[in-house]
Amino acid sequence: MPEVHSTAYDSKIEGNVIFTRFDAALNWVRKNSLWPMPMGLACCAIELMATAASRFDIARFGAEVMRFSPRQCDVMIVAGTVTYKMALAVKRIYEQMPEPKWVIAMGACASTGGMYRSYAVLQGIDQLLPVDVYISGCPPRPEALLAGLMKLQEKISGEKSFAAQKPELTKKLNEALA
Amino acid sequence: MTAQELLPSLEKSLGTKIQHKTEFRGETTYTISPVDLREIAQFCRDELSFDYLIDITSIDNFGEEPRFEIVYELYSMAIGIYLRLKLSVSEDVGSVDTVSDTWPTANWHEREIYDMMGIKFNGHPDLRRILMWDGYPFFPLRKEFPLEGLPSEMPDVAFTKVTPMEGGPFVTKPSTATARDREPRARPPEL
Numbered sequence: 578m579p580e581v582h583s584t585a586y587d588s589k590i591e592g593n594v595i596f597t598r599f600d601a602a603l604n605w606v607r608k609n610s611l612w613p614m615p616m617g618l619a620c621c622a623i624e625l626m627a628t629a630a631s632r633f634d635i636a637r638f639g640a641e642v643m644r645f646s647p648r649q650c651d652v653m654i655v656a657g658t659v660t661y662k663m664a665l666a667v668k669r670i671y672e673q674m675p676e677p678k679w680v681i682a683m684g685a686c687a688s689t690g691g692m693y694r695s696y697a698v699l700q701g702i703d704q705l706l707p708v709d710v711y712i713s714g715c716p717p718r719p720e721a722l723l724a725g726l727m728k729l730q731e732k733i734s735g736e737k738s739f740a741a742q743k744p745e746l747t748k749k750l751n752e753a754l755a
Numbered sequence: 756m757t758a759q760e761l762l763p764s765l766e767k768s769l770g771t772k773i774q775h776k777t778e779f780r781g782e783t784t785y786t787i788s789p790v791d792l793r794e795i796a797q798f799c800r801d802e803l804s805f806d807y808l809i810d811i812t813s814i815d816n817f818g819e820e821p822r823f824e825i826v827y828e829l830y831s832m833a834i835g836i837y838l839r840l841k842l843s844v845s846e847d848v849g850s851v852d853t854v855s856d857t858w859p860t861a862n863w864h865e866r867e868i869y870d871m872m873g874i875k876f877n878g879h880p881d882l883r884r885i886l887m888w889d890g891y892p893f894f895p896l897r898k899e900f901p902l903e904g905l906p907s908e909m910p911d912v913a914f915t916k917v918t919p920m921e922g923g924p925f926v927t928k929p930s931t932a933t934a935r936d937r938e939p940r941a942r943p944p945e946l
Contacts, residue, residue, distance in 0.1 A: 661915045662888055694918050694925075696895050696904025697887075 603738045607651070607677065608730040609639040614650035614674060616667060619657030621684040621716040628719035638726050647673040652729065653706070654722075658686040659699045668705045677741070679733070681725055682708045685715045761803055761834065768802075769795060784839040789851045792842060796827070796854045805829040805838055808858035811865060813872045817898035821845035823874055827854070850875035871896035888913050 595602075613635075617625055628635050635641050644650045647670045659667055671680070682702050685691030688711045690700035702708060709732060712725040740747045762783055766773060772795065775786035787795055799805040807830040814824040821843040829838040844851050853876040855861040865876040866885040873894035876882055883889060890909045893900055903918040922941040930937060 661913050662886075665911070665913055690918070694903070694920060694923055696893075696900070696902070696915060696918065698918075700916070700918055 600736070600738050601734075603742075604734045604736055607738070608733040610642075611638070611640045611652045611679070611726070611729070611733075612642045612644050612650050613640055614647055614653040614670065615643045615645070616653050616655045616670065617657060618655070618659060618663060618667075619686060621656035621687065624716045624719055624722065625654060625656045625683065628722045633719040633723060635723065635726070638723065638730065640726055647671070648675065650674050651677070652679045652681060654681045654683055655687040655702045655706075655708075656683040656716075658691065658693055659702050660697050661699055662697075664699045664702075664705060667702065671706050677738070679709045679729055680706050681710045681712065681722075681729060683712045683722060683725070684717050685713065688713070691715060761831075761836065762838070765795075765798065765803055769798065782837045782839065784841060786841045786843075789842045789844060789848075792840075793852050793854065793857070795840065796857045799829060799838065799840075800857055803838075804831045804833045807832050808854070808860050808864070809837075811861060811868060813868045813874060813896075815872060815896065815898045823849075823872065825851060825868070825874070844874060849873070850877050852877050853879040855879055870894070873897065891915075 615622070615625055627633060629641060629643060640652070647653075651674075653671055653674065655667065671678070680702070682688045686693060686698070687702050688708075690698050692715070694700075699705070710725045710729045712721050714721050717725075765785075766776075769791070772787060772791040773785050774788060777784040777786075785795075809828040809830050810826075811828070812826045814826065816822055816824060823844040823846070825842055825844060827840040829840065830836070831838075842851065851874065853861065853865055855865060855876075856878075862879070862881065863885060865879055866881070866883060868874050869876060869879075869882055870884040870886050871894060884891065887895070888909065890912065892907055893905055895904070902924055903920050904915055906917055907915045924941070925939040926942055927939050928937050928942070
């Protein structure tokens with residue numbers, strides 16, 4: 578029987594010490610446990626639920642913990658039509674989420690107002706919140722939401738997280754090094 | 756019992772109060788005066804067994820007088836027949852008596868008409884807006900209200916902006932033509 582080697586990390590050789598960049602480790606932790614705030618406002622929420630269910634299984638990307646409290650969330654998935662009556666409520670919930678936080682605009686309505694060119698509908702949630710990923714579709718299939726989530730993971734893995742988290746300390750370090 | 760057997764009793768008791776009668780595909784529509792509404796509604800429910808108010812809708816005949824029409828859609832669960840009551844409301848009066856004590860379901864229907872069309876209901880127990888927020892300054896289903904909306908602002912509650920129409924409204928054209936001719940496009944309104 579051939580011997581199996583772990584390619585990622587060999588504890589026999591490397592011991593209990595891992596060398597990496599701090600940002601890389603932090604981003605790795607963040608992107609693989611994105612807890613969503615399910616902001617389900619219309620039919621996109623049905624696809625969001627399907628994405629969370631067993632066939633598509635959003636847990637494969639570490640995002641299965643739908644929290645209905647914004648205090649425990651990392652990414653707000655705006656799934657559906659945002660009416661003007663709901664708009665400031667969505668913004669308030671977003672503001673209650675702790676940093677760092679991201680926003681996915683799921684579907685045509687959340688991205689641009691979609692087919693509702695009407696007096697009652699906000700023409701895209703990006704007028705109120707900073708959106709990281711837009712997903713096309715009406716509604717998007719669960720695969721599209723998963724693709725959007727993976728795009729967001731890619732985006733997170735390139736972020737300068739430490740500098741964003743500790744701006745003053747980074748400034749001091751830069752000054753000391755200069 | 757059928758409509759032909761039931762409705763003559765209404766016409767007999769309230770004959771003078773019925774302004775106009777229309778028959779269409781077995782359904783009867785009575786045009787009545789707003790002042791007689793409560794009496795006729797009560798009679799329809801108690802004597803004629805119209806125990807179910809399906810819907811109340813309003814029509815804006817912009818440019819005509821009287822401007823508004825209200826339509827009451829009644830159904831009898833016991834007998835299975837429909838009855839429609841229509842009445843006109845001029846813009847100067849702008850109000851009509853409530854029937855929410857006769858049919859409790861009228862409560863929200865009347866709130867919706869008030870919200871969308873701006874017609875008030877005298878004696879309504881709780882006449883607030885139902886779809887838009889309290890303080891929204893317009894009545895969006897009135898004909899003079901533009902499709903793209905009007906800007907408004909209520910700090911900390913809600914705001915509205917004018918929707919970019921981008922050449923729209925984009926409407927389909929129902930016909931047996933090809934999908935290319937039927938699909939939603941910006942079409943100038945046919946005058």
